Amino acid sequence: MRFVGREAELAALEAALDAARARAPQAVLVVGEAGIGKSRLVSEFTGRLDALVAQGGADPGAMAYAPFVPVLRRLVRQYGTELVPDGGRRGLARLLPELGEIDEDADLGQARLFEEALLLIERSAERRPLVIVLEDLHWADQATRHLLAFLLRNLMRPGVLVIATSREPLRLPASELLRVPPLGRDEVAAMLGRARQDVERIMTRAEGNPLFVEALADAGTTTPASLRELLLAGAERLGGASLDVLRVAAVAGHRIPHETLRAVAGLDDLALDEALRPIVKARLLLVDGDGYAFRHALIREAVYDDLLPGERIRLHARCAEAQPDLAADHWYAAGDRPRAFHAAWQARRWDRVLELWDDSLRPGMDHARVLELAARDAMHAGDAERAEELASRALDEVADDPPRAAHLLELRVGIRDLLGEEGLDDLRLAVRLAPRAARLIGALANTLHWNGQDAEARAHAEEALALGDTRSLVTLAAITGLQGDLDSAAALYAEARAKASDDDTVLVAYASEADVLEAAGEHARAEAVARRGVAQARRVGMARSRGAHIAANLAETLASLGRWKEAREVVGAALALDPPPIHRAWLLLVLGTVAVCDGSLDEAAEVARQARPLMRGRSRGYDSCLEPDLLDGRLALAQGDLERAGRLADHVLTAHDLTLSCRYAWPLLVVAARTGRVRRSPAGIHTSGRLQQAHRATFEAECGGSWASAVAAWRALCQPYALGQALVRAAEQDRAGARELLREAASIAAALGSEPLRREVEAAAASGRVALTADFGLSARELEVLGLVSEGLSNRQIAERLFISARTSGVHVSNIMAKLGVASRVEAAALARRTGLI
Incomplete structure (x- = not known):
């Protein structure tokens, strides 16, 4: 059949390709019902291009990432493996066995696969424009959709167009939706080249669906009884x-x-070619690179459903021999459970192994070990809930084996950490079960530190270090730094990185050091450490996981320094990587803090709403669980909702022990003081480093102390927003120096672009009758007249009030408006109030 119509759809694809070449990568999701012609449209478009086209497609029940395998293989064969680090053996080799043995790292496999796929695509596009076609994404597995979403969020370089087809709209980031409508009568007539009466008959039955049109035309004058018959007509x-x-x-x-196909069909080359030619001519199968693909999945389904039961079993058995990677599925469909089980075991498809588990199939096999492996697979695929369920089931089965139970408890702690849940109880139990396991003792020390139990944490960290767990150096460094000895902490962090046996420990050290420096108010040093950590995470393929953690540290420091645009850019880039929930939460909290400061209060409220569910527990101790409360409190104050801020302060004071927090106790007490909930600080609140001292000075000022002391503390830290707020409050205490204090605060507000701070300054200036701007040269009489203008009096009323003529009053008003540079009395009054002239 001829390709007809679709001019608008082709034009849309051409426009997307032009934009991809000229500006930035583009993505188009082509949507339409089965048989509507999505694949034919894309095929016609790509057949016209001077670009490299790499194609793949989804299939029901296929292995994870299956649509991307032919795409990535095409790029590797075209340009070689030198485009990615280590020739792809750390990530891509999981999908492309021809790259060699996998450089195995179970904890980082998915992150490296994603990063290497991104590098391969971007570097391929540098050589020649690239069009990636992914067919039938409505069948795509979750892993494929995660990888596609990651690529669409992170592709930055021009020259890449991604075209995906689906029967229904999918939620894909940064993509254009292109719906393929049914053909009209004229288009069906042109497609068929038939007389009008035939067209009307076919059009009525097919309703413009090209696949149905073709099937009806091939079926002759007989009207099929069902869609399956239509599809099988050819x-x-x-x-x-x-x-x-x-x-x-x-x-x-x-x-x-x-x-x-040759192996399963059992034909020699000539016989297979002769058998295939009519199939291809009938467009039931299309030539697709070094193989064949069904023109539409519905055709394949109809052919499959038409098989006799015995025929289906025999063919699945033969396919199992020819397709080892799919053997488990074929044996399963053939009803041979023992062989399906064995094939799934060989392919390490642990979920399928569990589905087929039968003690009679594999006597003596370790079921708990399979549960553990399936849990790890689920965790790496991003399904933490499923991973937790599997790990818990495995734990139940090894309850009488203490070392194994300890090992599984550690796994579950890692899984629950991704869910934002605390693992302290699991770790304590694990250490009791394996009291000489250095790694477990070190993990317990770290979790105790997160929860503010530093004395016990230090003891366990030193014990773990003595047993050989060098990662405990990071915990010791954090405790030392937060207690005020930053130089010793820096030495311990450097030692931890030097002795690290894996990339993750190096990055944990960077993240912890940046956090400790920020907590101490050493913003410049914190920024430098965080930037090194982010760069290292990118180099080792961990930008999505640990790199996002460090990005949150970097963004927080930039926010403190008033570099809000940079902070937003860092957060945006990290969120685009689709990081784990807890890391996403930290990034969102920084974003929310910036939004409160610059006046984007609706954005801040939405960010707070998104962040809370991601921090369901206390996986990172008291400092982390208090962060959402602090953001909500600051947001409520910015919205002028003192009642809500007060309720939140009550919650914090009753539900939490602020003595356990190294970072957020004093800031939360400031919120409580602003609402009148507290007038003195609880005993034992941590105060180490210049930042915490500045927060404490602010709290004491809120409780009636000196705002000048708070100003000095924030000025020393170079934190402009906090300094601006302190300057406004200091002006309320120091009437004599109010003008200079408010002018400095106004300058800070303008430089930051902070609408809330600007309003605070203007309100304080109006209340204290302080002129913020330069002297407008108004005389005493003119200031007196301006005050009456601001009260809304007319020229005659002003004249009566001042015992002058109406003409003289009008002259004064005209002179005032000229000196102020305004066009109306209303503008003059507004400027007077805003600048403190009246």
Whole structure:
């Protein structure tokens, strides 16, 4: 059949490609019902291009990332493996066995796969414009969708166009939706080249669906009884050998390599070619690189459903021998559970192994070990809830084996950490079960430190270090730094990085050091450390995981320094990587803090709403669990909702022990003081470093102390927003120096672009009758007249009040407006109030 119509859709794809070449990567999701012509549209478009086209497609029940395998393989074959670090053996080798043995690191596999796929695509596009086609994404597994979302968020370089097809709209970031409508009567007529009466008949039945139009046309004058018959109309006219090959293809999958088809069909090359030619001519199968693909999945489904039960079993068994990577699925479909189990075991498809588990199949096999492996797979695929369930089941099965139970408890702690849940109880139990396990003792020390129990944390960290756990150096460094000895802490962090046996420990050291420096108010040093950590995370393929953690540290420091635009950029780039929940929460909290400071209060409220569910527990101790409360408190104050801020302060004071927090106790007490909930600080609040001292000075000023002391503390830290707020409050205490204090605060507000701070300054100036701007040269009489203008009096009323003529009053008003540079009495009054002239 001829390709007709679709001019608007082709133009949209061409425009997307032009934009991809000229500006930035583009993505188009082509949506339409089965048979509407999505694949044909994309095929026609790509057939016209002077670009490299790499294609893949999803299939029901296929392995994870299956649509990306042919795409990535095409790029590797075109340009070689030198485009990615280590030739792809740390990530891409998981999908492309031809790259060699995997450089195994179970904890980082997905992150490295994502990063290497991104690098391969971007560097390929540097050589030639690249069009990636992903067919039938409505069947895509969750892992494929995560990888696609990651790529769409992070592709930055021009020259890449991603085209995906689906039967229904999908939520894909940064993508354009292109719906493919049914064909009109004229288009169907042009497609068929038939008389009008035939077109009307076919159009009525097909409703403009090109696949149905073709099926009806091929079926002749007979009206099919069902869609399956329509789809099989072309297949029924095939010869015996061709029909056998088509049936083999239906069992083998949506796309079938030529070698697989030959092996399963059992034909020599000439016989296979002769059998395939009528199938391809009928467009039941299309040539697709070094294999074949069904023109539409519905055709494959119809052919498959038409198989006899015994025929289906035999073909699945033969496909299992020819497709080792899919053997488990084929044996399962053939009803051979023992072979399906064995194949799933060989392919390390642990969820399928569990589904098929039967003690009679594999006597003596370790079921708990399979549960553990399936849990790890689920965790790396981003399904932390499923991973937690599997790990808990494994724990139940090894309850009488203390070392194994301790090992699984550690795994569950890591899984629950991603869910924002605390693992302290699990770690204590794990250490009791394996009292000489250095790694477990070190993990317990770290968690105790997060929860403010530093004395016990230090003891465990020193014990773990003596047993060989060098990662405990990071915990010791954090405790030392937060107690005020930053130089010793820096030495311990450096030692931890030097002795680290893995990339993750190096990055943990960077994250912790940046956090400790920020807590101490050493913003410049914190920024430098965080930037080194972010760069290292990118180099080792961990930008999405640990790199996002360090990015949150960097953004927090930039926010403190008043570099809000930079902070937003860092947060945006990190969030685009789709980091784990707890890291995403930290990034959102920094974003929310910036939004409160610059006056984007609706944004701040939405960010707070998103962040709270991601921090369900206290996985990072008291400092982390208090962060959402602090953001909510600051937001309530910015919105002028003192009642809500007060309720939140009550919650914090009753539900939390602020003595356990090294970072957020004093800031939360400031919120409580602003609402009148406290007038003196609880005993034992941590105060180490210049930042905490500045927060304490602010709290004491809120309780009636000196705002000048708070101003001095914030000025020494170079934190402009906090300094501006303190200057405004200091002006209320120091009437004589109010003008200079408020002018400085106004200058800070303007430089930051902070609307809340600007309003605070103007309100204080108006209340204290302080002129913020330069002297406008108004005389005493003119200031007197301006005050009456601001009260809304007319020229005659002003004249009566001042015992002058109405003409003289009018002259004064005209002179005032000229000196102020305003065009109306209303503007003059507003400026007078805003600048403190009256």
